[in-house]
Amino acid sequence: DISEKRYSRSVVNLVDLLRTDYDLALNLEKYASLLSKKAKLIRRGIHQMQEMDQKDKSESTNIWDSPFNAFSLIRHMQADWLMWLHYLEKPVGQEVAYLEGKIPDLPHEVDFEDAAEGMRRMQGTYELLSSDMAKGLLDGVQYNSSLAAVDCLAIGQHLINNMRWKAAEQWIISGFEAHAREVPQTEMQLLKGPIKSELYKKLGDLRVQEGKPEKALEAYQTALRYSLHDVELYHQYQNLEDQIHTLSVAEPIEELDDEYEQMHLPPCCSGRCKVPRHLRKLYCVYNHVTNPFLRLAPIKTEILSVDPFVIILHDMVSKKESTLLRSISKEALEPSETVNAENKKYMVDRNRLSKSVWFETNKTEVTKILSKRLGDATGLDMNRSEPFQVINYGIGGFFGSHWDALYLNEHRFGVGIIDRIATSLFYLTDVPQGGGTYFPGLNITVFPRAGTVLFWYNFDMTGDEHLRSMHTGCPVIVGSKWVVSKWIEDKGQEFRRPCVNSGSNTKYLLSVEKLLI
Ligand SMILES: O=C(O)CCC(=O)C(=O)O
Numbered sequence: 001d002i003s004e005k006r007y008s009r010s011v012v013n014l015v016d017l018l019r020t021d022y023d024l025a026l027n028l029e030k031y032a033s034l035l036s037k038k039a040k041l042i043r044r045g046i047h048q049m050q051e052m053d054q055k056d057k058s059e060s061t062n063i064w065d066s067p068f069n070a071f072s073l074i075r076h077m078q079a080d081w082l083m084w085l086h087y088l089e090k091p092v093g094q095e096v097a098y099l100e101g102k103i104p105d106l107p108h109e110v111d112f113e114d115a116a117e118g119m120r121r122m123q124g125t126y127e128l129l130s131s132d133m134a135k136g137l138l139d140g141v142q143y144n145s146s147l148a149a150v151d152c153l154a155i156g157q158h159l160i161n162n163m164r165w166k167a168a169e170q171w172i173i174s175g176f177e178a179h180a181r182e183v184p185q186t187e188m189q190l191l192k193g194p195i196k197s198e199l200y201k202k203l204g205d206l207r208v209q210e211g212k213p214e215k216a217l218e219a220y221q222t223a224l225r226y227s228l229h230d231v232e233l234y235h236q237y238q239n240l241e242d243q244i245h246t247l248s249v250a251e252p253i254e255e256l257d258d259e260y261e262q263m264h265l266p267p268c269c270s271g272r273c274k275v276p277r278h279l280r281k282l283y284c285v286y287n288h289v290t291n292p293f294l295r296l297a298p299i300k301t302e303i304l305s306v307d308p309f310v311i312i313l314h315d316m317v318s319k320k321e322s323t324l325l326r327s328i329s330k331e332a333l334e335p336s337e338t339v340n341a342e343n344k345k346y347m348v349d350r351n352r353l354s355k356s357v358w359f360e361t362n363k364t365e366v367t368k369i370l371s372k373r374l375g376d377a378t379g380l381d382m383n384r385s386e387p388f389q390v391i392n393y394g395i396g397g398f399f400g401s402h403w404d405a406l407y408l409n410e411h412r413f414g415v416g417i418i419d420r421i422a423t424s425l426f427y428l429t430d431v432p433q434g435g436g437t438y439f440p441g442l443n444i445t446v447f448p449r450a451g452t453v454l455f456w457y458n459f460d461m462t463g464d465e466h467l468r469s470m471h472t473g474c475p476v477i478v479g480s481k482w483v484v485s486k487w488i489e490d491k492g493q494e495f496r497r498p499c500v501n502s503g504s505n506t507k508y509l510l511s512v513e514k515l516l517i
C-alpha cells in the first residue's frame with residue numbers, strides 16, 4: 001500500500017522523498033511560467049480595452065452616433081466577458097492535477113506524528129534542551145544544520161496535542177530564537193503570514209489550556225500586532241476577552257503525568273550510567289572452543305554479563321557482506337512489527353519505530369555464511385533458528401524495552417511450543433550518535449560497531465525466562481542504524497545447552513558459555 005510508506009521509520013526512503021520534492025518544485029516552476037504567460041495575455045487584453053477606450057474618447061464620438069458602436073458594445077459585453085470568464089477558469093496546464101496526484105505518496109499526518117514523537121523521545125531520553133536541539137547541538141555535538149522556526153512550531157503543536165504544556169512552551173520559545181537566527185523566508189511566511197504571529201498564537205492557545213487566560217490574551221494581542229488583518233485571530237482574542245469578563249474561561253487541562261513519561265524513556269541510553277561493580281570486572285577472551293575450526297580462527301569475545309549471559313563477538317561481518325545485505329534489503333523494507341502478547345500475531349506498533357525485512361537463512365551466500373559463523377561462535381544449532389531479520393532505524397528510531405521470549409514460563413514447556421532461547425544482533429553499521437542496545441536490568445549500553453554481534457541468552461540455566469534479559473533499542477540521534485537479528489530456538493539445543501540447576505557443571509555444555517569455566 002503506497003499510502004503506508006511510514007517515512008519516519010527508516011532513513012532509506014528519505015532519498016525518494018528528496019527526489020519527489022525536487023520533482024514537485026520543477027512542476028511548480030512550470031506552473032509559474034504558464035501562469036505568467038496567462039497573466040501576460042490578460043494584461044494584453046486589458047491594454048487593448050484601454051486603447052479602444054482612448055480611441056473612443058479622442059474621437060469624441062457618442063455611442064449612439066453609429067449603430068455599429070452600439071452593436072459592438074453589446075457583442076463585446078455579451079460574448080467577450082464570458083470568454084474571459086472561461087479563460088480565467090481554465091486550468092493552467094496539468095500542474096495542479098499533477099500535484100494533487102502526488103499527495104497520496106507524500107508523508108501523511110501519521111508520518112509527521114512519528115517524526116515529532118521521535119524528536120520528543122530523543123529529547124527525553126538524552127535529556128536535551130529544545131533550544132540546544134533547535135541550534136543543532138545534540139548531546140554535546142554541534143552539527144552544522146539546525147531547525148527552522150516553523151519546525152519548532154510544529155513540534156510545539158505536536159506536544160500541545162499530547163498535553164505536554166511545559167515542553168511545548170519551550171519549543172515555542174525555541175521557535176522565536178530560531179526565527180531570530182533565520183535569514184531566508186520560509187514558504188509558510190509567504191503563504192500564511194508572519195511566523196512570529198503564528199508562534200504567539202500558539203503560545204496563546206497553550207496558555208488557555210494551562211488555565212492562564214490573562215497571559216493568553218497578552219500572547220494573542222502580540223500576535224495581532226504581527227498580523228493586523230487576521231480576522232480569525234481577532235475573534236479568538238475577543239472571545240477570550242469576553243470569557244475573562246464573564247468569568248466563563250474553560251477549566252485548565254492538567255499536563256500528562258511525568259511518571260508515565262519516564263517509564264517510557266530508558267534512562268541510560270547515553271551509556272553514562274554507572275555499571276554495577278560485578279559487571280565492571282568482566283573480560284575479553286579468544287573463543288577457540290565452540291568449534292574445531294576456531295582453533296585456526298578464534299573469535300574475539302567480550303563477556304559483558306554472566307547472568308544472564310551477554311557477550312559481544314568481534315569481526316563477524318565483513319564490509320562487503322554488510323554492504324550486500326543492506327543493498328538487497330533496501331527495496332524490501334516494511335514497517336517493523338512486534339508480536340502481540342495475546343494472539344501471538346505480528347503487528348505494527350508505536351513501540352517499535354523501524355523498518356525491516358525477513359530473509360530465510362538460505363536466501364543468499366552471505367546469509368548462509370553469517371549463519372554458519374554464528375553457529376561456530378555460539379556453539380548452538382542454527383538449523384533451529386528463525387530467519388534473519390534485517391532492520392533499519394530512522395532518526396529517532398527505537399525499539400521500546402521488551403523481552404524477546406514469546407511465552408510466559410508456565411506456558412513455554414507445552415507440547416510443540418518453540419521459544420527464543422537466545423538473541424543475536426549483528427550490527428552492520430556504526431551509529432555516530434545514539435542507537436545503543438540497552439539492558440535496563442543490567443545498566444549495560446552496547447553501542448553499534450559495524451561487524452560485531454551482540455549475543456545473549458533470554459533464558460536461565462533452568463529454562464526460565466531471565467527477567468534481566470529485557471532490552472531496549474535506544475533512539476538514534478544521528479545516523480542510519482542497520483542491524484540484523486537472528487533468534488535461536490530452544491527446541492533442538494537440549495544437548496548444547498542442557499537445563500542444569502547451577503552453573504557448576506558447565507563443563508558439559510557445548511555452547512559458548514563454556515568460556516566461563
Ligand atoms: O536494535 C536494537 O538495538 C534492539 C533490537 C531488538 O531488541 C530486537 O530486534 O529484538
Ligand SMILES: [Fe+2]
Pocket residue numbers: 402403404423471
Ligand atoms: Fe529484542
